[in-house]
Amino acid sequence: MANRSLLYTGSEWDFDLLRHVHDAVEEIAVEELELDVYRNQLEVITSEQMLDAYAAIGMPLMYRHWSFGKRFVREELLYRKGAQSLAYELVINSDPCVSYIMEENTATMQTLVIAHAAFGHNHFFKNNHLFRQWTRADRVLDELTYAKNYLAECEERYGFEAVESLLDAAHALMPQGVDRYAPKRQSASAKQEKVKARREHLEATYNDLYRTLPTAPESRHQAAKDEENDIELERTALELPQDNLLAFLAAHAPKLKDWQREVLEIVRRLAQYFYPQRQTKMMNEGCATFIHYEIMNRLYERGQIDEGAMLEFLHMHSAVVSQPSYDSRGFSGMNPYALGFAMMRDIQRICESPTKEDHDWFPEIAGSGDAIATLRTAWAEYRDESFVLQFLSPHLMREMRLFLVSSRASSAVMTVDAIHDESGYHELRRHLASQYDLSKQEPHIEVLDADLKGNRRLVLNHRVRDGKFLEKEQRLRTMRHVANLWGYRVRMFETDEETGVTFDDFDTVPMP
Amino acid sequence: MHVIDRRKNPKSKSLGNRQRFLRRMNWHIREAVKQSIRGRDIADLEGGQEISIDSKDLQEPTFHHDGQKGDREFVLPGNREYRLGDKIPKPKSDGGSGSGGSPDGDSEDDFAFVLSSDEFLNYFFEDLELPNLAKKKLKSMVSPARVRAGYSKDGAPQRMNLKQTMRRSLSRRIALGRPSKSECERLQSELEEAIQCGNEAEADRIRDLLSSMRVRMQRVPFLDTVDLRYSRFEQIPRPTTQAVMFCLMDTSASMTEDLKDLAKRFYMLLHLFLKRHYRAVEMVFIRHTYTAAEVDEDTFFHGRDSGGTIVSSALEEMVNVIKARYPVEDWNIYAAQASDGHNFDYDMPLTLQLLEQEILPLCQYYAYIEVGDDIFPGGSVLWEGYTSVIQRHKNFSRAEVIEASEIFSVFHDLFASDGVRSHG
Numbered sequence: 001m002a003n004r005s006l007l008y009t010g011s012e013w014d015f016d017l018l019r020h021v022h023d024a025v026e027e028i029a030v031e032e033l034e035l036d037v038y039r040n041q042l043e044v045i046t047s048e049q050m051l052d053a054y055a056a057i058g059m060p061l062m063y064r065h066w067s068f069g070k071r072f073v074r075e076e077l078l079y080r081k082g083a084q085s086l087a088y089e090l091v092i093n094s095d096p097c098v099s100y101i102m103e104e105n106t107a108t109m110q111t112l113v114i115a116h117a118a119f120g121h122n123h124f125f126k127n128n129h130l131f132r133q134w135t136r137a138d139r140v141l142d143e144l145t146y147a148k149n150y151l152a153e154c155e156e157r158y159g160f161e162a163v164e165s166l167l168d169a170a171h172a173l174m175p176q177g178v179d180r181y182a183p184k185r186q187s188a189s190a191k192q193e194k195v196k197a198r199r200e201h202l203e204a205t206y207n208d209l210y211r212t213l214p215t216a217p218e219s220r221h222q223a224a225k226d227e228e229n230d231i232e233l234e235r236t237a238l239e240l241p242q243d244n245l246l247a248f249l250a251a252h253a254p255k256l257k258d259w260q261r262e263v264l265e266i267v268r269r270l271a272q273y274f275y276p277q278r279q280t281k282m283m284n285e286g287c288a289t290f291i292h293y294e295i296m297n298r299l300y301e302r303g304q305i306d307e308g309a310m311l312e313f314l315h316m317h318s319a320v321v322s323q324p325s326y327d328s329r330g331f332s333g334m335n336p337y338a339l340g341f342a343m344m345r346d347i348q349r350i351c352e353s354p355t356k357e358d359h360d361w362f363p364e365i366a367g368s369g370d371a372i373a374t375l376r377t378a379w380a381e382y383r384d385e386s387f388v389l390q391f392l393s394p395h396l397m398r399e400m401r402l403f404l405v406s407s408r409a410s411s412a413v414m415t416v417d418a419i420h421d422e423s424g425y426h427e428l429r430r431h432l433a434s435q436y437d438l439s440k441q442e443p444h445i446e447v448l449d450a451d452l453k454g455n456r457r458l459v460l461n462h463r464v465r466d467g468k469f470l471e472k473e474q475r476l477r478t479m480r481h482v483a484n485l486w487g488y489r490v491r492m493f494e495t496d497e498e499t500g501v502t503f504d505d506f507d508t509v510p511m512p
Numbered sequence: 513m514h515v516i517d518r519r520k521n522p523k524s525k526s527l528g529n530r531q532r533f534l535r536r537m538n539w540h541i542r543e544a545v546k547q548s549i550r551g552r553d554i555a556d557l558e559g560g561q562e563i564s565i566d567s568k569d570l571q572e573p574t575f576h577h578d579g580q581k582g583d584r585e586f587v588l589p590g591n592r593e594y595r596l597g598d599k600i601p602k603p604k605s606d607g608g609s610g611s612g613g614s615p616d617g618d619s620e621d622d623f624a625f626v627l628s629s630d631e632f633l634n635y636f637f638e639d640l641e642l643p644n645l646a647k648k649k650l651k652s653m654v655s656p657a658r659v660r661a662g663y664s665k666d667g668a669p670q671r672m673n674l675k676q677t678m679r680r681s682l683s684r685r686i687a688l689g690r691p692s693k694s695e696c697e698r699l700q701s702e703l704e705e706a707i708q709c710g711n712e713a714e715a716d717r718i719r720d721l722l723s724s725m726r727v728r729m730q731r732v733p734f735l736d737t738v739d740l741r742y743s744r745f746e747q748i749p750r751p752t753t754q755a756v757m758f759c760l761m762d763t764s765a766s767m768t769e770d771l772k773d774l775a776k777r778f779y780m781l782l783h784l785f786l787k788r789h790y791r792a793v794e795m796v797f798i799r800h801t802y803t804a805a806e807v808d809e810d811t812f813f814h815g816r817d818s819g820g821t822i823v824s825s826a827l828e829e830m831v832n833v834i835k836a837r838y839p840v841e842d843w844n845i846y847a848a849q850a851s852d853g854h855n856f857d858y859d860m861p862l863t864l865q866l867l868e869q870e871i872l873p874l875c876q877y878y879a880y881i882e883v884g885d886d887i888f889p890g891g892s893v894l895w896e897g898y899t900s901v902i903q904r905h906k907n908f909s910r911a912e913v914i915e916a917s918e919i920f921s922v923f924h925d926l927f928a929s930d931g932v933r934s935h936g
Contacts, residue, residue, distance in 0.1 A: 015515050015517070018515050019513070019515060022513050022515075023513075026513075039513065040513045040514075041513070041514045041516065042513070042514070042515045042516070043515075043516045043517075043518045044515065044516070044517050044518060044519055045518045045519060045521075046519050049518065049519070049521065049525070051526070052525040052526045055526045055529060056525075056526070056529075064528040064529050064532060065529065065532065066529065066532035066533040066535070066536045067533075067572055068526065068529040068533075069526065069528075069529035069530040069531070069532050069533025069534070070533050070570055070623075072526040072529055072530055072533075073530065073533065073625035073626065074623070074625060076625070076626065077562070077624060077625050077626055080626065096514075100518075103519055160532070160535075164532070164536070168572070171572055172572060172573050172574055173574075174574070175574055175575065175576075176575065323589050323590075324590070325588075325589055325590020325592075326588035326589060326590050326591075327590065328590070331590075334587075334589065400589045400590075401589060401590050401591040401592070402587050402588070402589055402591065403587070403588060403591040403594055404585060404586070404587050404588075405585065405586055405588060405600065406583070406584070406585040406586075407583065407584050407585070407602060408583045409581060409582055409583055412601075412602065413599040413600060413601055413602060414599070414600045414601075414602055415597065415598065415599055415600070416594045416595065416596060416597060416598040416599075416600065417585065417596070418596065419591055419594060419595060419596055420591065421596070423596070424596065428587060431585050431586075431587050432587040435586065435587060442576070443575050443576060443577055445575055462575070466582050466583040466584070467581060467582035467583055468577040468578070468581060468582035468583075468584070469577070469578050469581050469582065470575055470576065470577065470578060471576055471577065471578040471579070472578070473573075474571070474573040474574060474575070474576065475575060477571075477573035478573045478574060478575050481573070
């Protein structure tokens with residue numbers, strides 16, 4: 001490898017340097033790692049602006065809501081007290097891919113951030129199938145601008161309180177606002193067009209004379225029958241049972257005005273936008289961490305960064321990928337950076353220098369030699385759950401000393417059900433994978449029935465899995481939001497998914 | 513690839529969100545502010561105030577699993593001694609073992625954050641007011657306010673608006689085709705080149721061009737009188753109510769440093785309150801020992817003076833100032849008197865007479881604050897003497913401050929909006 005001159009020395013940086021660093025990183029990323037990325041846009045911001053961005057769930061543009069203010073004052077206090085440092089970067093899944101980098105960062109940190117965000121996350125956003133399927137990178141910023149302006153307009157027209165309580169309700173239902181499997185539905189505006197066209201047709205062909213015609217008794221009977229048919233038709237239009245509660249309410253809640261439906265739709269789209277990120281957090285961070293690790297090492301090998309910079313980088317890197325053990329003070333679940341990075345390094349090891357065990361477990365990739373190509377495929381085609389299920393190796397399970405604990409409601413003690421040994425590998429892997437399966441981790445709530453003509457009651461059902469009920473107090477408060485949106489009484493069952501036994505039955509009326 | 517410097521962008525993008533948050537939590541924050549001012553120093557008000565409120569009302573509810581119920585499995589890292597089938601006692605509460613999936617804000621009882629000193633004072637002074645301000649000659653009392661009113665073609669030189677002027681100058685120069693300096697320089701260098709090359713025809717052409725350009729530059733001036741624009745201001749009359757606050761402080765020898773400090777804190781708070789809420793409030797500072805004198809703000813707060821106590825001297829001084837400068841029909845007059853309650857016995861009849869017959873009829877509101885040690889609460893000469901005044905005059909009230917921490921609440925009591933005020 002050619003020896004090149006140092007990109008920088010010391011910690012100072014300027015805008016030209018950022019450009020040089022970007023170009024050097026790009027050379028490695030595109031030519032050696034063969035990454036495929038959106039155009040990059042780096043934006044330098046201050047720590048205060050970083051706090052702002054935090055509060056708006058990481059988005060550069062966001063409508064206004066008190067909950068973002070709450071997040072802001074919280075982060076501000078933690079930051080001022082020194083309890084928590086700010087992220088070095090924030091990256092937006094958009095085209096061009098916008099990375100925010102802080103002015104306080106040293107030159108090494110900026111290099112790391114460019115490799116991590118502008119190439120690591122960027123590649124993942126552009127190639128992972130979930131992002132490709134569910135989000136439109138080129139439209140994100142437009143969509144957010146629209147949402148912001150629309151909500152500001154609503155606040156002006158209908159008052160702060162009305163918009164605020166509507167958003168409260170919509171935010172409460174965000175986890176129930178994503179389509180998990182169904183193809184994209186017809187957009188609300190297209191539906192409205194259809195309704196409008198039909199109404200116009202009826203108005204245009206209206207003839208008052210028809211009203212004066214005498215009706216035979218049979219046809220009166222027919223009218224009643226028609227009405228029944230109408231109800232039947234409407235019920236089929238509801239597409240019950242329906243998983244996406246937010247979309248259902250936006251489309252069918254009887255009392256909502258058009259602007260309220262649109263606000264619900266905006267929040268639903270936002271929830272859908274974040275859904276791929278929530279499903280791929282570990283992989284996404286692992287991918288970015290792996291890429292920055294590769295790039296920084298290669299920069300060092302090429303002589304483009306010096307030893308001081310490399311040590312500074314390693315110091316930060318090891319802090320990011322540390323995984324405290326379950327009984328240490330700092331433990332707060334699996335560290336997505338640590339697991340993701342470790343798995344990807346492990347795949348690299350399997351591809352390049354496999355053991356006998358690896359050949360047994362991963363016959364397709366063991367010893368294939370081209371680790372980066374294998375990883376690129378994994379980044380494109382898997383999500384956290386399937387990635388763990390496919391690639392977690394016995395070697396890594398031993399290294400991380402994973403074990404499985406199960407806690408049954410019926411028993412007073414927890415039992416260790418599997419450890420990192422021959423008999424436990426499969427079970428460990430299966431359970432760790434299901435920890436990343438959002439559809440298993442989040443309560444499954446569906447709309448069972450909605451009476452649009454009679455008492456107008458909405459019926460929801462929580463499909464209880466493994467005896468996991470909803471937390472009572474929050475259920476009550478969230479149900480109130482549902483009832484307020486629906487406008488009439490709402491009932492919720494909690495029934496066991498397998499046996500169909502109803503455990504709980506719960507009723508709420510709207511309270512303005 | 514673009515690098516964009518966003519550091520100059522407006523910082524407080526979250527201001528709107530913050531305001532929405534504060535408005536929603538209004539009631540809680542007001543309570544928290546009341547709690548937090550106990551035992552706080554006025555000097556503390558300079559910086560931000562950390563307050564904490566009950567987090568229950570801040571929760572954003574969602575449907576989620578109850579962490580205590582049901583069967584659950586979790587994979588954990590860092591096994592040391594466990595083997596298959598080992599039994600582990602369940603932890604008492606659902607902490608530590610990282611069952612995952614519990615949303616934020618669940619485990620906190622209190623939500624702490626920082627209010628800026630401005631926000632803090634807003635909450636603190638929120639329901640305070642100067643009582644009975646509705647006074648006299650409201651319509652006739654107008655004060656002119658200067659507001660911007662666009663641009664005009666003439667005006668005083670110091671009001672010349674450079675931006676507007678240069679904008680017009682530039683458009684006129686473009687419209688009339690005034691050659692730019694750089695263009696001339698370019699031609700000049702071309703001319704020199706042509707002369708060096710010996711290209712006479714070209715040189716002549718450029719010379720002609722240059723001379724016509726110079727003529728044009730002469731004819732079209734860089735800055736013409738028609739370009740000039742001046743900022744214009746208009747006087748707009750604004751009705752105001754005028755009020756004056758008399759601060760009377762006893763600085764006699766019986767007032768120890770601690771007591772003076774207490775009194776000064778009270779006045780500082782008063783000062784802060786009036787300056788924030790009322791534009792047209794004047795303050796008159798009078799301090800007295802056995803004689804009284806009107807002093808400026810600085811001397812009042814920082815001066816050292818000592819001697820015997822004759823309260824009536826201060827009241828006399830106040831009456832004199834009113835007569836000289838604040839005609840009763842035009843001014844709302846307020847007074848706050850702070851003292852340790854000592855007065856020479858022979859002075860009491862005169863003090864009471866001055867107060868009841870001269871001052872209280874002129875005043876909208878008169879507040880007496882007794883700063884004292886708690887040895888004889890409510891037993892001082894002035895306190896006793898003023899007891900009879902309270903019954904006869906609605907616009908008189910008094911309060912006692914023993915510790916610095918009480919100042920906020922006493923202040924609150926004395927200046928609470930209608931109906932909340934406690935007499936006595």
